[in-house]
Amino acid sequence: MTLRIAILGAGRIGQVHARAVSATPNTRLVAISDPMADVVKRLAETYGCDIRSIDEIAASDDVDAVLICTPTNTHADLIEQFAKAGKAVFCEKPVDLSLARVKECLKTVESEGASLMVGFQRRFDPDFMALKQAIDEGRIGEVEMITLTSRDPGPPPYDYIKVSGGIFRDMTIHDFDVARWLLGEKVETVQAAASVLTDAKIGELGDYDSVNVILTTASGKQCTITNTRRATYGYDQRIEVLGSKGSVSAENHREANIEIADGSGYVRPPLLNFFMSRYVNAYANEIAAFSDAVANGTPTPTTGHDGMMALALADASLKSVEEGRAVKVSDVLDAA
Amino acid sequence: MTLRIAILGAGRIGQVHARAVSATPNTRLVAISDPMADVVKRLAETYGCDIRSIDEIAASDDVDAVLICTPTNTHADLIEQFAKAGKAVFCEKPVDLSLARVKECLKTVESEGASLMVGFQRRFDPDFMALKQAIDEGRIGEVEMITLTSRDPGPPPYDYIKVSGGIFRDMTIHDFDVARWLLGEKVETVQAAASVLTDAKIGELGDYDSVNVILTTASGKQCTITNTRRATYGYDQRIEVLGSKGSVSAENHREANIEIADGSGYVRPPLLNFFMSRYVNAYANEIAAFSDAVANGTPTPTTGHDGMMALALADASLKSVEEGRAVKVSDVLDAA
């Protein structure tokens, strides 16, 4: 059976997924939708698929699943529309910036019995998968403490920052999901610190550019996350997990695996500078995993619940910064 | 313009190239040829191309270029046939195991004015390209000494060894080409040592499994090559170049970039175990480079002359082992 897919949104990430679909066995890109006529036309030609409106796609008999790659503020509505239309749905994170709206949306998904996957591509990175496998095989014993280092080479445009929901909901959210994935236990409390260190203008927009978070589970497992919007040496993405029997860590990816040595020292190239090149394999694996789950009728590997919980951790972090105290995740969830 | 390509030989490397062609912009796989009916059928279906005989392909108006992926003993004849048929030719190394036959074949190619590329994929490996670029940019000054480490995880089947022409012509030949590429100067003399250390049966077949070679150029630049047919930790492929101002080296590729630490130490996964996964990007770049050269009418980045010279170094190495002396490359070339 071939899974017939439509993509909503022909922007950067939509293009990444279009390529992934075309390279995934047993999937076919049927249609693409975007208000930008020339972009969508080019994509449709490249991949030999139709151009359709969102409503046409929802009504299409020849579409089994959609990938929602539109702006964040449309996600929840589209998820509901396509869940009701009987399509399997893959949606880029976040479902919505409002935890209350996410809860509502997930209720619709559940009542429709729809299949929903939220895009946390890091879980599908080959190195991180190998790290997770080492944990699952018991090679480091019981997970105790996790250190996530996640630094962007530079900040997004100011206009994006304004609508991003802030660094915790936009950037740290990926680390929250990785933390949940690796801790294997509910996070109970969140402590966070946040500063503006790289660009005062980010502060004027009401956001931060440098944050540290400590997550603690009921049994006392801890995870720290360190984020910044500026790392001059590239896109820094590391995981380190300490367990009762040992530790496992995943390293960064460089532009090339070479080293030059001279009187000033040994120099290796900087890191890959862009999340799309860093996670190119992760995106491909993610779409393949979604396709497999839909085709086989199995649960998607990441869910709407994962999206909601990562957002709750983001909200709790912000609250912790604002109130200068450890915040219970359950309080944030209950209040939404 | 789209370059229309046919592939001769649907074996392992033919399949790698079929995938590469299908992923390369502005190329199209038109036909494939192989006596193995079921294999060729499957490939033709996967890539939506015709099945044709070799002679049919030579006569096809809709084929601009061929990739010769057949057994070695057919290479020279096919190169001549397709050069005469006016097709651009990409041929896997070696052109032939006989240096005399190679010389003859290249004369035909030349007189036909044909375009011929011999497949030395390592030149297209992204890391090795970055290393070469660092040299070309003058970052290590003048190249002086090169160390090539090239170790197979395990030997090929005995049946293959019998027809391989021996380790120098089959395995070291890639290192000879890399050495020539990086030295940037003619190799004058060759000294080689060869042993059977991993499997006595290889010796019974008249071959070696462990060799070291020193190449020296007219100006005294030196390159050592160390090969073995057995490296338990994977496919070991390293380059180190010492120059007057510094050195540059390229590192191996692992199964995953993770590290596990416990009381017994810090463990990283073994190397990729197979040349096709290790050089997957190199093969893709190689086909793209061939397509570009043919499409643009520019010289191919590797040539029949490169194939001949690498073979001459292999022959000189064997002679050096047999006669226990330094062998002049020009003597080997002249004698052929």
Place this chain on the structure above:
Amino acid sequence: MTLRIAILGAGRIGQVHARAVSATPNTRLVAISDPMADVVKRLAETYGCDIRSIDEIAASDDVDAVLICTPTNTHADLIEQFAKAGKAVFCEKPVDLSLARVKECLKTVESEGASLMVGFQRRFDPDFMALKQAIDEGRIGEVEMITLTSRDPGPPPYDYIKVSGGIFRDMTIHDFDVARWLLGEKVETVQAAASVLTDAKIGELGDYDSVNVILTTASGKQCTITNTRRATYGYDQRIEVLGSKGSVSAENHREANIEIADGSGYVRPPLLNFFMSRYVNAYANEIAAFSDAVANGTPTPTTGHDGMMALALADASLKSVEEGRAVKVSDVLDAA
């Protein structure tokens, strides 16, 4: 001029310092004091020095400086005694477990105009000094975020834990000092999480074995510290500093710089397993720096104030854990 030194306490660290003094040019070990007759006798023989009582040393004309290596609960009294006796004083951390007692003790030191150095040996580790130098040379720009990883191979004996003042005052205190040294700015608030993960008995003793701390300065610089009492792979001591122009990090020390590769991967030996072998050079440099400062009449590179401030950060951390909130360091200092 030769600096004449006496050592109070012939235990583990006293022995380390005796060796350091004997290897430091322009210093001489004059006397040693300890109630353990056999241990002190052996040391006195090895280094050819006198055995004297503490009061005799305080009264000795031929002693310029003392190294206090006795149990923590004697530190403050001895500092005061020797400050009044006109000796330069080096004291192992901490001055006292009570911040109030430390404040009082430092007043005495100040009023006596005595020279006091508190032993934070990590500042004298050659790698950490090189890291600090890189920062001071402006190679990473303005310091923004620091990550300190500090893990013991195993916990100290329960009897020690009982009198240690807890993990923050006993173990993290070294990291607090490193953080202050590298941040170059006052820490304003402390957030901490603490758990018992490796040994329930540690919890029964009222202590923790796994902690994470976030320190924030007035300008928003942040430092995270991660500690555990159990790292199976050795004594894990890493520093990573992110600045506006780049980052600098210091790596661990291994038992040997070798790597073994086979089918199961690439294995490097575990880390040095003991703080005294890990910091052997740091201890020697520390004593040399103390001797230089006393001999030249310059300020000691670490001071009683440093000891007090590190302790204040420990107290603030404990308070943060107990009260579930960010704690101001100034509040802790004022309350003492």
Place this chain on the structure above:
Amino acid sequence: MTLRIAILGAGRIGQVHARAVSATPNTRLVAISDPMADVVKRLAETYGCDIRSIDEIAASDDVDAVLICTPTNTHADLIEQFAKAGKAVFCEKPVDLSLARVKECLKTVESEGASLMVGFQRRFDPDFMALKQAIDEGRIGEVEMITLTSRDPGPPPYDYIKVSGGIFRDMTIHDFDVARWLLGEKVETVQAAASVLTDAKIGELGDYDSVNVILTTASGKQCTITNTRRATYGYDQRIEVLGSKGSVSAENHREANIEIADGSGYVRPPLLNFFMSRYVNAYANEIAAFSDAVANGTPTPTTGHDGMMALALADASLKSVEEGRAVKVSDVLDAA
């Protein structure tokens, strides 16, 4: 029992050994000899030992062993003098530049029943010892191929080159000894290439600055050695051993274990730049091993025979370069 030692020669290496003796338990530096009055006076004061003439030392009842640190052309005579005087002898490499003279000297040593150790300090480097131990423990199976990389930061003075016996006898000789140590089997043939690449003046003095050597044993084990007199990034000393079950390698030592990252990449400091700092621990271990052997009446870990065999490999290498052929070591030994 305390071993009473005298040092002949107060130059650079004599000073290194004086320090090593003073730091080695159960040894005492009794006397030192050197025609340079001021240097020897300073050393004698530092270590509290006598100044004596060579003949006085040979006649001294209170000297058990001597360390010969004088110029090469005096080594053989001194070894004979002190062997006859009943002293245990440690001599810096080489015994002599003439293989015939070495043979003669060793005969005297043997007939006197004297204890002679030749200084090949690399065997006592902690990392190389760990590498050797891994081999001896069978962790890589049977040794098959060895790669020794040994590069000096810069050439010695021209005046030294003139009397050095050439690069093979002066520099490669250390690698020959390491190769013999690790191969565990007699070297049968030698193939060598030599060039002048870094400084034409070295060629005018009749020497080379860049060499590669292949050693082959009777069973076919191979070892390559690559040397140059100029490595801009420091003193490059690496060993890599491939065995039937795996490989083991030893890494270089850097000025500091830090790494700085910015937009131009990740930079580690260059290597230690001087053999005396690189091998500081090796020299100390070497003297301790000599002292232990003499004190316990056990064989010295390196012997006069080791010195002779390393020299024979140097002579064979030179012959291989001159005659352009593989040279049998036995022929060189027999001809001497």
